[in-house]
Amino acid sequence: MHVAPERGRRAFDPLVALNAAKEVFWRHGYEGASLTDLTAAMGINKPSMYAAFGTKQELFEKVIQAYAADDMAYARAAMEQPTAYEVAAALLHDNAIAVTRPDCPPGCLSIQGGISTGPANSSVTEFLATSRLAGEALLADRFRRAIDTGDLPPGTDPAALARFLMIVTEGQAIHATAGVSRADLQASASLALLVFRSLSVSS
Amino acid sequence: MHVAPERGRRAFDPLVALNAAKEVFWRHGYEGASLTDLTAAMGINKPSMYAAFGTKQELFEKVIQAYAADDMAYARAAMEQPTAYEVAAALLHDNAIAVTRPDCPPGCLSIQGGISTGPANSSVTEFLATSRLAGEALLADRFRRAIDTGDLPPGTDPAALARFLMIVTEGQAIHATAGVSRADLQASASLALLVFRSLSVSS
DNA sequence: CGGCATCTTTACCGCTCGGTAAAGTTAGCA
DNA sequence: TGCTAACTTTACCGAGCGGTAAAGATGCCG
Numbered sequence: 001m002h003v004a005p006e007r008g009r010r011a012f013d014p015l016v017a018l019n020a021a022k023e024v025f026w027r028h029g030y031e032g033a034s035l036t037d038l039t040a041a042m043g044i045n046k047p048s049m050y051a052a053f054g055t056k057q058e059l060f061e062k063v064i065q066a067y068a069a070d071d072m073a074y075a076r077a078a079m080e081q082p083t084a085y086e087v088a089a090a091l092l093h094d095n096a097i098a099v100t101r102p103d104c105p106p107g108c109l110s111i112q113g114g115i116s117t118g119p120a121n122s123s124v125t126e127f128l129a130t131s132r133l134a135g136e137a138l139l140a141d142r143f144r145r146a147i148d149t150g151d152l153p154p155g156t157d158p159a160a161l162a163r164f165l166m167i168v169t170e171g172q173a174i175h176a177t178a179g180v181s182r183a184d185l186q187a188s189a190s191l192a193l194l195v196f197r198s199l200s201v202s203s
Numbered sequence: 204m205h206v207a208p209e210r211g212r213r214a215f216d217p218l219v220a221l222n223a224a225k226e227v228f229w230r231h232g233y234e235g236a237s238l239t240d241l242t243a244a245m246g247i248n249k250p251s252m253y254a255a256f257g258t259k260q261e262l263f264e265k266v267i268q269a270y271a272a273d274d275m276a277y278a279r280a281a282m283e284q285p286t287a288y289e290v291a292a293a294l295l296h297d298n299a300i301a302v303t304r305p306d307c308p309p310g311c312l313s314i315q316g317g318i319s320t321g322p323a324n325s326s327v328t329e330f331l332a333t334s335r336l337a338g339e340a341l342l343a344d345r346f347r348r349a350i351d352t353g354d355l356p357p358g359t360d361p362a363a364l365a366r367f368l369m370i371v372t373e374g375q376a377i378h379a380t381a382g383v384s385r386a387d388l389q390a391s392a393s394l395a396l397l398v399f400r401s402l403s404v405s406s
Numbered sequence: 407c408g409g410c411a412t413c414t415t416t417a418c419c420g421c422t423c424g425g426t427a428a429a430g431t432t433a434g435c436a
Numbered sequence: 437t438g439c440t441a442a443c444t445t446t447a448c449c450g451a452g453c454g455g456t457a458a459a460g461a462t463g464c465c466g
Contacts, residue, residue, distance in 0.1 A: 011413070011462085029319035031234060035454060037322070047456070048414060056454065111377060112319040115310075116232035119240070129381035157390070163383070164391040167374030174314060174373040175366070178332035187360070188367040194401040195394055213443070214432090238424055250426075251444060259424065 014052055017042040021053075022063045027105040030060055030114040030124045060113070060124065067109045068131070074098055075135060084146035085196050088165055091139075092189035095169040099176035100185060108173035136166045153200040161199075168192045217255055220245040224256075225266045230308040233263055233317040233327045263316070263327065267334075270312045277301055278338060287349035288399050291368055294342075295392035298372040302379035303388060311376035339369045356403040364402075371395045 020041040024033045035056060039049050053059040074097075078090035099107050110132055114124040143158035152158075172185050223244040227236045238259060242252050256262040277300075281293035302310050313335055317327040346361035355361075375388045 027319070028321050032319055032321035032324075034321065034452075036452080045415065046454085047416095050455070051413070107318075115318050115377065115380060116230070116235055116315040118231050118235035118237065121235075125380075133381055133383075160387070160390045160394055163378070163387060164394040167378055167391050167395075168370055169374070170377040171370030171372070171374035174318065174335075174377070175370055177318060177328075178336055180336075180366070184363070184366060187363045188370050191363055191367040191398055192370075192395070195397040198397040198400045237422075239422080248445065249424085250446095253425070254443070 010052070012042070012044055012048070017044060017049075017052070018062060018066055021059060022067060022109065023105060025060060025063055026067075026107075026109045026112055029112055030056075031117055031121060057121075057124070061127075064109070064113070064128075064131075071098065071104070071109070072135075079138065079142045084143055084152050084161075085193070087139075087142055087146075088196065089189075089193055091165060092168060092172075092192055093186055095172055096182055096185035096189050099173045100182035106179070107177040108170075111170065111173050112177065132166070132170075136162050139165065156199055164195070165192070213255070215245070215247055215251070220247060220252075220255070221266060221269055224262060225270060225312065226308060228263060228266055229270075229310075229312045229315055232315055233259075234320055234324060260324075260327070264330075267312070267316070267331075271334075274301065274307070274312070275338075282342065282345045287346055287355050287364075288396070290342075290345055290349075291364075291399065292392075292396055294368060295371060295375075295395055296389055298375055299385055299388035299392050302376045303385035309382070310380040311373075314373065314376050315380065335369070335373075339365050342368065359402055367398070368395070 020043070021033075021038050024038050024041045027033075028037065035046055035049070038056075038059070039046050042049060044052075049059065053062055074094040075091060078087055078094060081087045081090050105112065110128050114121065114128055117125050140159045140162035143152060143156065143161050146152040147154060147156055147158060152161075168189070172188065175185060175188075223246070224236075224241050227241050227244045230236075231240065238249055238252070241259075241262070242249050245252060247255075252262065256265055277297040278294060281290055281297060284290045284293050308315065313331050317324065317331055320328050343362045343365035346355060346359070346364050349355040350357060350359055350361060355364075371392070375391065378388060378391075
């Protein structure tokens, strides 16, 4: 697993190229992004792409890793808020911002990337769905701790609450791709947060 | 606009074929569904498909019409409920059912069909987004009437409320494609409906 | 400066895509 | 029964797909 020392140095910055590929996948999805589109945006030819990142699917996986590390950092940060309500508020409001960045395509790469694919690429769809559910499980854990500390009422279903919030973020992402404004998405986030006022009263 | 009387009769049922095409588009999306996949599922050859339905895009438009008429009937029915709360409850619960039908692909054709496409088919994405927002406008109108009749508090923002509910339905659809169960989606619907308890208290 | 490992470029592979021309088949009407 | 209009079948089109072989440029090291 040792990479040989490079003799003839690479003529492009892999990080810049990866970010360019990310935007193309984000806008057109895994199958909608052709290698011609991708390499044109990356400023390199197909064999260079192949040597640096592997197959199209391997490139996509690296893009997803970069996306999770950079563009999804707000979600990890939200979970560190002191109270469950603040966790939810940060998640929903920061998601409204994330899916309407003027310097990025609208929506969320995890959904745009491959919510549906042809029969040959169903593994892409499954991989993205699994990783979204993994994030939801982390959020449920956060709410479980909130129940333990008395921050949320004992009867609360932490998994259901996490699922509801993730559903809202996904709906926000879909809405963003339809051109709905950041302000309107934040209004819906505020509306969604009203459920916290009734949590203690519900079963 | 008069159709010539048919001499050599068609050897397949166009409605059955259209339903078969609907399932393929629903599962694989507009671009992920190849003409080969589509015609195989429809039980006909490409020229027959072409003669009966036109181009792939025209076939897709006819599929969407059938989908709106049949599979989205629950949404129109929900809006006829007597109170705003019952409208929302019917919409969210029936949507949870609609996106998890065992005899249909998971999720919603409007999202699966083309939430992202290659550069050549962006019109499909735009068409679907526009029709989703049209449904949302109808829902906002319904809430506007509810405010007029005193069913909803005067300070309520009908467009924001409609947007929130549509966001939830879209998130449910995405969740359904990840394999989340109907019962879990209905639990999140019940959670979302809690916002109605706080509507009078919010601005 | 020569040798060579590396990267980049050009050109191309087999395959599938959406779409169609033309021949073959079917059925109603005279 | 034979003509004719419609539909179906077969075979194919140019274009673009993901991926790659082979030749040409580049730069470090001895």
